[in-house]
Amino acid sequence: MSKKILVTESTMPSLTEYIEEITDLWQSKWLTNEGVKVQKLTKQLKNYLEVDSLSLVTNGHTALELALAAFDLHGGEVITTPFTFISTTNAICRAGLTPVFADIDPETFTLDPAKVEALITPRTKAILPVHIYGNACDVEAFADLATKYNLKLIYDGAHSFGTKYFGKSLGQFGDITTYSFHATKLFNTIEGGAIVANDEQIHNRLTQLKNFGLKNGEPVEIGLNGKMNEFSAAMGLCNLRQNDAMIEQRKMRYQYYYERLQNIPGIQLNPQQNGIESNAAYFPVLFHDTFGCCRETIIDRLMKQNIFPRKYFYPLTSESPSIQNNYPIQATPIAHDYAQRVLTLPLYPNLEFEIIDQICQIIIDSGQLEANAS
Numbered sequence: 001m002s003k004k005i006l007v008t009e010s011t012m013p014s015l016t017e018y019i020e021e022i023t024d025l026w027q028s029k030w031l032t033n034e035g036v037k038v039q040k041l042t043k044q045l046k047n048y049l050e051v052d053s054l055s056l057v058t059n060g061h062t063a064l065e066l067a068l069a070a071f072d073l074h075g076g077e078v079i080t081t082p083f084t085f086i087s088t089t090n091a092i093c094r095a096g097l098t099p100v101f102a103d104i105d106p107e108t109f110t111l112d113p114a115k116v117e118a119l120i121t122p123r124t125k126a127i128l129p130v131h132i133y134g135n136a137c138d139v140e141a142f143a144d145l146a147t148k149y150n151l152k153l154i155y156d157g158a159h160s161f162g163t164k165y166f167g168k169s170l171g172q173f174g175d176i177t178t179y180s181f182h183a184t185k186l187f188n189t190i191e192g193g194a195i196v197a198n199d200e201q202i203h204n205r206l207t208q209l210k211n212f213g214l215k216n217g218e219p220v221e222i223g224l225n226g227k228m229n230e231f232s233a234a235m236g237l238c239n240l241r242q243n244d245a246m247i248e249q250r251k252m253r254y255q256y257y258y259e260r261l262q263n264i265p266g267i268q269l270n271p272q273q274n275g276i277e278s279n280a281a282y283f284p285v286l287f288h289d290t291f292g293c294c295r296e297t298i299i300d301r302l303m304k305q306n307i308f309p310r311k312y313f314y315p316l317t318s319e320s321p322s323i324q325n326n327y328p329i330q331a332t333p334i335a336h337d338y339a340q341r342v343l344t345l346p347l348y349p350n351l352e353f354e355i356i357d358q359i360c361q362i363i364i365d366s367g368q369l370e371a372n373a374s
């Protein structure tokens with residue numbers, strides 16, 4: 001096979017649709033600084049995510065840095081998951097805070113609230129869980145913890161665009177939820193992101209922080225430049241029109257994988273969580289010892305067919321050299337074990353069903369080959 005099958009493929013509108021969307025920028029010559037496209041996309045996303053406030057930013061990482069800066073946490077500890085993209089942990093460290101790693105739930109791969117509670121000390125300032133793979137964290141338990149211990153609750157919602165929790169948008173939970181609209185994410189603005197704050201004052205502070213800390217043109221605090229530009233917002237306006245259709249296409253492929261890989265001994269799939277309408281953002285698979293073939297062999301066999309799955313998420317962020325050499329690391333045995341076993345398979349709206357058949361066959365054959373050999 002000639003075409004490379006990557007773990008994802010960016011969603012794009014037709015060239016005509018994008019050109020139409022950006023044409024008026026040549027008249028206005030207003031390219032950034034909360035222009036009409038950013039204003040329009042902000043309004044549409046508030047509607048889509050069913051939230052009262054939303055601020056568009058340059059990327060999901062900046063959204064996290066801004067979220068942490070919006071509260072005066074003064075060098076405390078932030079309890080978080082190590083089973084995530086390095087951005088989550090980097091944001092904590094770069095804010096001058098100390099990441100404290102708690103283990104994940106073995107079913108949902110999200111941060112385990114009971115493990116978090118055990119690590120809360122007087123130094124703890126915030127909890128930063130991740131809605132990993134578009135799965136929902138235990139938002140009720142985290143809300144209880146935040147109230148009980150008076151902690152800030154910030155969700156990294158980079159994967160959670162469109163996931164519903166008992167009919168509600170996940171953006172309605174916690175003090176802040178951040179989103180990533182990077183080209184590889186379910187919904188993209190090329191590069192981009194958003195911050196949802198469920199408090200007007202915090203929203204205003206974030207808006208100020210993303211614009212150099214300016215208030216009515218006066219620098220009142222030390223901010224950064226995190227403003228989304230008009231071309232990115234225009235891409236977002238186009239992509240949002242087709243987003244629901246794209247999620248439907250993903251769900252069909254997700255289901256197709258599921259039917260082929262469920263009930264295979266030693267294979268653990270992403271859970272279908274009770275009350276959660278998933279956005280089908282990713283298709284992670286865990287290969288346990290009972291499967292009979294390790295992840296690395298499966299990757300080799302897939303790559304020989306020009307198929308490139310990804311080890312989302314390996315290594316744990318707490319085990320990356322940049323973090324483990326600089327911070328005290330807690331043991332997170334489940335997350336550690338899963339990071340050695342997880343493989344995220346290609347999943348995107350136009351992925352051919354024959355490719356999914358091929359991927360599943362290679363996986364199933366790999367398990368049987370090694371079982372026969374031993």
Ligand SMILES: *Cc1c(COP(=O)(O)O)cnc(C)c1O
Nearest residue numbers: 059060061085087158180181182
């Ligand atoms: C992609 C991602 C980010 C960073 O988003 P960017 O838009 O790429 O800066 C943060 N956290 C998680 C979990 C992500 O997957």
